[in-house]
Amino acid sequence: MHVLFVCTGNVCRSVIAERLTRALADEHGLYELTAESAGTRALVGFGVEPLAAQTITGLGGNASGFRSRRLKPELVDRADLVLAMTEQIRDDIVAHVPGAHPRTFTLLQAHRIAKVSGARTVDEMDRARNDLALVGRENIADPVGLSPQKYCEIGDQIAETLAPLLLWMCMPVGRNTDERGRPRLVVLPGGRQDHPPVVDETRIDRQA
Template identity: 65%
Template sequence: MHVLFVCHGNVCRSVIAERLTRAVAIEHAMPELTAESAGTRALLGFPVEPLAAKIIDGLGADATNFRARKLVPALIDRADLVLTMTEQIREQVGALSMGAVARTFTLLEAHRIAHVTGARTIEELHSARDDLSLVGRESIADPVGLSEQAYCEVGDRIAEALIPLLLALAPSHEIPPREDDRPGLVIAPGSPPPLAAFLAAQRAR
């Protein structure tokens, strides 16, 4: 499964999700799980925003060797699943590529559908989309220009939605969905918590 993550600048939220997905694929020996990211208003060629890189490192993923790129139809067309950070970006993706709507969701939307319905395929996610009532907004706000705490909260939100979703869509890697007692993201200079510990906590719940 190839996943495309989309935000605005492609230097923060979508990169966190991309690099976390790659780390999950390594952790679970899932070479079929791949990821890339792009931005609707990408800061072309820019590296990961420094605080976002710190979040990625804190989640046990790799923030190096990255350059931002703009969202183009070819990126959408080769993705099995497109996960956006906001509802507005989701609509932009659908307008850019014919047939993309059925495999494009906000990250929080896809997580909610999988959690509520037990969906285990992209087709099941799409089929259940209109049957579920929407509670609140399903967007992850851009923390660029805000405090380090804001970045930590965004990293938490992405990880807590993305990891269960990826494991749900990967056969034999299911974890029981639960919303309480989630581990928080802690950034400690020189001693980032490994992804293995985060995944172990998810599996143990």
């Protein structure tokens, strides 16, 4: 499965998601899981924002060798799943590439649909998207210009939704689920150790 992550500038949120996906694929031997990213208003050729690079490294990813790029239809066309960081970005993608609607979600939306409905494929998520009640907005805020702590919080939010979603979709049935068949949240290697993980009956969270 090839995943495209989209934010605005392609130097922070979408890069974090792309590089964590690559780390996740390497850690779990998911060699068919690939990822790239783009921005709707990206300045082409910029590297990862420094605090975003620190966040990627702290979460077990590799931030090196990245250059930002502008979103183009061909990037959307070759993706099996398109995950936007905000509802507005998701809607902009679909407006420019209408055929992408069935496979385009916000990251938080896709996580919610998979968690609530048990959908394991993009087609199943698309069929379930209008059957589930939505409470609140499903946006991941842009931390550019904010504090290092905010970058940590955004990095954790991305990791804590992205990891269980992709493992749920890409790993064989019966693996990475709890006793009730729901996806577990895993901790990527190399995560921050400022506080011990908080454990409840359904997931393991990494706290910034």
